[in-house]
Amino acid sequence: MKHVFQQGSDLQAPVLVLFHGTGGTEHDLLPLASLIAPASSVLSIRGNVLENGMPRFFRRLAEGIFDEEDLIFRTKELNDFLDQAAVDYKFDRYNLVAIGYSNGANIVGSLLFHYQDALRGAMLHHPMVPLRGLVLPDLSSTPCFIGAGTNDPICPPRETEELQALLSGAGAPVIVHWENFGHQLTQSEVNAAAGWYKQHF
Ligand code: MLT
Structure with missing residues (x-):
């Protein structure tokens, strides 16, 4: 997958893995990583799917209606990519913390739903419920921050609460x-995520 990797000064710190929103690139969230954990290595990934020229992490049939088959395929592809990146860049595969926005947060949610050890923690900015009807793995060692909007037209509050309940469950x-x-994604939401990160890692 297209990506950038930046080696940090603290090799024990979690590697931050970044996932942009629809139409973004692997460069979009780099400023968040330096704000949240300036000493961490950073792996920032570009989604493999194009929608009218806009990069995404999985296909959708319409706004908010996901192509579940593609979502599952892309989630595995991403998990395999993380396995390989850990070998190529010599970092600990089990020390990754994700930051995702919108479509990027949705693929992070799907990673959490499918793979117990994919991530040590996640900052999900404006995520939706990636898919329903799954038995989730044990996520008791995987703290999650959700940034949401009371008036988010793409993700209504009840869907945020549903995602919170699924992860808590x-x-x-x-x-x-x-x-x-x-x-x-506002500066104050990023500041809140940074505060949460300092508490947990
Ligand atoms: C998605 O397709 O993942 C969501 O609708 C969020 C978006 O990318 O707009």
Whole structure:
């Protein structure tokens, strides 16, 4: 997968793995990583799917309606990519913390739903429920931060609460930080994620 890897100064710190929103690139979230964990190595990935020229992490049939078969395929492809990146860049595969926004947060959610050890923790900015009807792995060692909007037109609050309940039901310590700026990722939401990260890692 197209990506950038930046070696950090602290090789024991979690590697931050970044996932952009629809139409973004692997460069979009790099400033968040330096704000949240400046000494961490960073692996930032570009989604493998194109929708009218816009990179995404999996196909969708319409806004908010996911192509589940593709989502499952892309989730495995991504998990395999992380396995290989750990070998290529010599980092600990079990010391990854994700930051995802929108479509990127949705693929991170799908990684959490499918693979117990894919991530040590996750910051999900404006995520949806990636898919329903799965038995989730034990996520009791995987703290999650959700940033959501009370007036997010893409992800209504009840879906945020459903995602929180699903992750909590799998044992994950989850906190939800609410904003009221729609689907936007604001500086105050990033600051809240940074505070959460310092508490947990
Ligand atoms: C998605 O397709 O993942 C969600 O609708 C969020 C988006 O990318 O707009």
